[in-house]
Amino acid sequence: MSWKNGAFLALDKVSLNFGGLLAVSDFDFILRQGELVGLIGPNGAGKTTVFNIITGQYEPVRGRVFFKGQDITGWRPDRVTCAGIARTFQNMRLFGGLTVLDNVLVSRHSKLKSSVLAAAFNFPGYIKEEREAKIKAMGLLDRLGLADLAHMRAGNLPYGQQRRVEIARALAADPKVLLLDEPAAGMNPEETIRLMEFISGVRNEFGLTIFLIEHDMKLVMGICERIHVIDYGISIAEGTPKEIQDDPKVISAYLGEEACDYS
Amino acid sequence: MSDKSRKTFLMIIFLCVLFILVWVSDKFLDEYTMRVIRTGLIYIIAAISYNLINGIAGQFSLGPNGFMALGGYMVALLMLPLEQKKFVWFLKPLIWPFNSFSFTKAFFPLAIFFGGMAGALGALVVGFPTLRLRGDYLAIATFGFSQIIIVLANNLISVTNGALGIKGVPEYANIYWCLAWAIITVLFTTNLANSSYGRAMKSIRDDEIAAESMGISIFKHKLLAFVVSGFFAGVSGGLMTSLITTISPSLFSFTMTFNLLIIIVLGGLGSITGSVITAFAFAILSELLRFVESPINLGPIYIPGIAGMRMLVFSFLLVVLMIFYRRGIFGEKELSWDWVLSRFGSKNHQGVKVCPGKTEHF
Structure with missing residues (x-):
């Protein structure tokens, strides 16, 4: 090389x-x-x-x-x-049924250490991880000026904002x-x-x-x-x-x- | 009181009221009505397990009757008393190890758990090769699987006693066990659906390519949904077997899957509370509608009794609902404390607020 x-x-x-x-x-x-x-x-x-x-x-x-x-x-x-390496798509591919915050949180999922059972039974370790992920995601949305949209359904947003959310979602994957x-x-x-x-x-x-x-x-x-x-x-x-x-x-x-x- | 502790408090009160209600009805209602209620609770478990894979993970499976059959046979094999086992398998002897032991009443919940594990194992085995398929292909593959299970049940005589079925399974699935398993299923699935894993499943449902590009392992999460769904399907099959005390291949035929499909579509794909309500209503309606199958005399018109007319009513309901409420009664929404409080509770409570990470409320 x-x-x-x-x-x-x-x-x-x-x-x-x-x-x-x-x-x-x-x-x-x-x-x-x-x-x-x-x-x-x-x-x-x-x-x-x-x-x-x-x-x-x-x-x-x-x-x-x-x-x-x-x-x-x-x-x-x-x-x-x-x-x-994270990406966005030409024909946006947001998770339309999820909120903006959830869209961003999906990108944090691969960082999760807790097991399925820990998540389903709400073990303290999982709750802590989830809270941290949410704080991180909200922080990211805040920095990108999207915090107001956090609880909106992604599919209902206007075009330009969907583009920004898509970038935010890609950024959430660190x-x-x-x-x-x-x-x-x-x-x-x-x-x-x-x-x-x-x-x-x-x-x-x-x-x-x-x-x-x-x-x-x-x-x-x-x-x-x-x-x-x-x-x-x-x-x-x-x-x-x-x-x-x-x-x-x-x-x-x-x-x-x-x-x-x-x- | 904070929002969260208030909800926990309400949940506890709700469960207590439910328990008292069940206790009272168990004391005063007749055996027939209680049977309908138990069937309803078992349908709830089956419908939620099916909704997890179809509505939340978005994978169109047609195999829940297969997983229910696995759970049902497992429970029958574990719970059938030894002397009954000698009596049932007269064509061919029952295979080891089931011919050497049987669970006592105290181990009934464990038997149901093993029934669930049988369903989960079946889901794992089927899911491994088929979950790489999408849409229609997955539906066909899972349909094929459930048919295989029924064919095996008909022919593996030394395990299932073939088409004769297994009779005399002790009826331990009383109202309390049915209720307990239904509550476990609702709480576990709701928690899972609202967790990070549930979000990953929903993201796969919404857009597989995007989910994969956000670091979600598609196969792992589909398999996860499939296995959890298989577990609760197995549990419901086990309870059903214990409720009606016999099991034969025809009990878990494809009609079962079809019924469950009606339930989850009517209730709303992805809505757990929707499934609970429609599953229970389905069980009750199935009984109430028995009259349409009996001969009806309408003055000059005489309609002879036609078996299966009830299904016609449900199919008609489904058609009507698809025309007017395409997304089911609940859509993707959940009946939640927020909504209940906004309706009946304190005026300062904001009922329509959407909690972060939770599904939308009314």
């Missing part, structure tokens, strides 16, 4: 195909600790597939996934999450790396700006490494330190926002061969 010095999360020549469709091909990627990196690309380029490979929803046909130097290829999603799949999807420009501030704030507050997929160029260019561009499952460019903006390959992927003055 010498070529990936300082890598926190690394994909090493990862490939995955669905039948004849090559979703991701020889995808190389590194994420250093503390970075905020964006993954962009046209629709169907394989962005979400990359996320699914990292979190274990899909197992790559070839290539390895490393996290903190450990090979996590083929791990079950729950194990990957416990190792420290991740080192946070994967955000199109956090600004469906938001208006004003909401997007607020979200940008929210993400930067979360990152500083929790000392996170963030990898995000986004369509909204303004958001990506505004907060990402490094951007990775993927098209047809192949990594076509990588660099700072400025470099990416001027990269002819990126311009042609997004706007076709002719248009060259995108900025």
Whole structure:
């Protein structure tokens, strides 16, 4: 792994195909600790597939996934999450029937030490753990400005707030790396700006490494330190926002061969 | 008094009142009515166990009659007196170790516990390969399992005495045991459902992929729900066997699962209090509706007695309810002290407040 010095999360020549469709091909990627990196690309380029490979929803046909130097290829999603990689979903997947607080508490469940019987018989050890989890979850909601919503049914919240709850739920799993799949999807420009501030704030507050997929160029260019561009499952460019903006390959992927003055 | 201690206090009073009520009815009501009440209590146990897997963990199982049969046969084998065992198994001798001992009356609760363990073990064995399946596939696999149990019960003559069944199981399932097990089931399941494990199960019900991504081991929690559900199904099967003193493969046929399905859907998937009320109502209604199966003379129209007409009434009820109350009488909600207090109790109490980590109240 010498070529990936300082890598926190690394994909090493990862490939995955669905039948004849090559979703991701020889995808190389590194994420250093503390970075905020964006993954962009046209629709169907394989962005979400990359996320699914990292979190274990899909197992790559070839290539390895490393996290903190450990090979996590083929791990079950729950194990990957416990190792420290949490995610949000493009088409939000909140537990609609549960309250916001319960949604966040679900992420704390894997940290629970008490047995089922201790929980069902309300042993003091379990009650203490449950109380601590609740305090922690409420603290988290409070820091994210969601405390007022704690007892609302998650499914009844407006769209923008559901997005925040989803991020809160991912954060409750105490991740080192946070994967955000199109956090600004469906938001208006004003909401997007607020979200940008929210993400930067979360990152500083929790000392996170963030990898995000986004369509909204303004958001990506505004907060990402490094951007990775993927098209047809192949990594076509990588660099700072400025470099990416001027990269002819990126311009042609997004706007076709002719248009060259995108900025 | 704090909110919590007030609820504990109310709970204790409620249990005392319940006990006195049962004691009084045991003294003054006739044998037939008491039997209906006992059946109702056993249905409560079975319905709650089924609701845990179907309503709370969201896994559509069609196998509770199989788990009930396991518990029923276990209790029959443990409790049947030795001389009765020699008398029952005349086709083939009963296998060891059941032919060498039988429990005395004092060990009846232990026998019920073992019945529950038989159900739990069955759930573990079935759950292991099938819980990787989802939705319809799980339903088909568990349905197949319950059919296997019935076929085995018909053919493993040296254990189950085949289609002849086992007769003469002592009737120890009196009202107090039925009530005690029903209370244990309600309290255990409610606590489990409101605990962190219950939250994990509900998260799997709401969105399996998201639950997995939040660090919940899907398989482990499905299996957990399945095994706990199997345990209480076994308990209810054991009590049922002891109540009617005989067991045969037809007692726990698929109709039992169907009845339970009606109960939990009517009561509301995921609502424990809903299951309690509908299960009890179901047992009583089954008796009250006996008249529809007898010949009816309506002036010029004569309807001959048709067996199974009661089920038609329940099916009709189910259809009506699905049209008007798609989520059952209680939906996912629970009847709670908060609601009761807001209705009848002190005016300063906030009845609609939702407690953190608890299910929604009325």
